[in-house]
Amino acid sequence: MLLTIDIGNTNITIGCYQAETLGKRWRLATDHERMADEYGIQLASLLGHGKIDIRDIQAVCLASVVPPLTGRLVQACKQYLNQSPFIVDSSVKTGINITLDDPSAIGADRLVDAAAVQVIYGGPACIVDFGTATTFDVLDNKGNYLGGAIAPGIGISADALFQRTSKLPRVDLVRPPSVIGKNTVHAMQSGLLFGYVSMVEGMVARIQKTTGDDLKVIGTGGLAEIVANETDVIQIVAPWLTLDGLRIIWEMNHKHD
Numbered sequence: 001m002l003l004t005i006d007i008g009n010t011n012i013t014i015g016c017y018q019a020e021t022l023g024k025r026w027r028l029a030t031d032h033e034r035m036a037d038e039y040g041i042q043l044a045s046l047l048g049h050g051k052i053d054i055r056d057i058q059a060v061c062l063a064s065v066v067p068p069l070t071g072r073l074v075q076a077c078k079q080y081l082n083q084s085p086f087i088v089d090s091s092v093k094t095g096i097n098i099t100l101d102d103p104s105a106i107g108a109d110r111l112v113d114a115a116a117v118q119v120i121y122g123g124p125a126c127i128v129d130f131g132t133a134t135t136f137d138v139l140d141n142k143g144n145y146l147g148g149a150i151a152p153g154i155g156i157s158a159d160a161l162f163q164r165t166s167k168l169p170r171v172d173l174v175r176p177p178s179v180i181g182k183n184t185v186h187a188m189q190s191g192l193l194f195g196y197v198s199m200v201e202g203m204v205a206r207i208q209k210t211t212g213d214d215l216k217v218i219g220t221g222g223l224a225e226i227v228a229n230e231t232d233v234i235q236i237v238a239p240w241l242t243l244d245g246l247r248i249i250w251e252m253n254h255k256h257d
């Protein structure tokens with residue numbers, strides 16, 4: 001069994017793979033206060049709750065965009081699961097050619113998403129990952145990662161609207177009855193949700209125009225569903241794309257060992 005761990009800025013997502021099949025998966029809060037022992041206990045108890053014997057875990061593959069937590073999770077895996085995680089960065093085999101100014105600066109999650117899409121769907125493609133930030137990643141049909149865009153995420157936008165104004169409340173990110181809000185809450189929900197959907201439609205159109213390709217558009221990340229429900233621009237929602245990518249990259253780097 002392979003354990004995959006994706007450390008994002010808001011959530012740590014974890015999945016257990018038996019061959020290519022994703023079984024149990026969990027989402028934890030990314031907590032900068034929590035120490036290696038606390039993460040270790042949490043991992044062990046999640047596995048126990050999922051009736052997974054720690055001895056059945058043969059490997060751990062990990063990607064992180066939160067450097068202060070990487071070492072703690074590595075320590076947790078070593079001490080509580082007896083596994084030294086394989087850490088994905090731009091130096092490992094991914095099947096992707098990163099054509100950036102500095103390939104080592106790419107967010108590991110973006111690289112993992114690209115590797116997953118290359119294998120599962122093939123390029124040319126645009127991946128939109130709706131996490132803390134919303135990232136756009138562009139792949140051509142030869143496995144080249146061309147680059148992309150980083151926008152403030154939906155949650156960040158909602159927080160900023162609430163925090164930087166006196167009279168605006170915190171609102172739930174749900175679909176309002178109309179794009180034309182009749183009250184403050186509905187008006188904010190309209191601006192957040194429909195404004196965001198329009199941003200994504202506009203960005204994909206711009207990217208498509210720049211590449212000249214007919215791109216497959218794949219949505220992932222915690223908030224992908226809520227955007228995809230409002231637009232046809234997201235053709236495929238793949239909620240566990242990053243975990244699939246971690247499995248794929250692990251196999252690429254260990255199959256012939």
Ligand SMILES: Nc1ncnc2c1ncn2[C@@H]1O[C@H](COP(=O)(O)OP(=O)(O)O)[C@@H](O)[C@H]1O
Nearest residue numbers: 008009010011012130131132133155221222223
């Ligand atoms: N099951 C879920 N359904 C809907 N939204 C979720 C779910 N889990 C997390 N979210 C939201 O998705 C966002 C985090 O998405 P995620 O892709 O995990 O981000 P990151 O990779 O930056 O940590 C948060 O705003 C969180 O509230």
Ligand SMILES: CC(C)(COP(=O)(O)O)[C@@H](O)C(=O)NCCC(=O)O
Nearest residue numbers: 008009065105106107109131132133
């Ligand atoms: C853009 C990101 C903040 C997205 O992180 P997330 O929303 O998944 O937590 C992360 O991929 C990152 O820190 N990237 C490094 C810079 C880059 O990718 O160019």
Ligand SMILES: [K+]
Nearest residue numbers: 008109129131
């Ligand atoms: K992510």
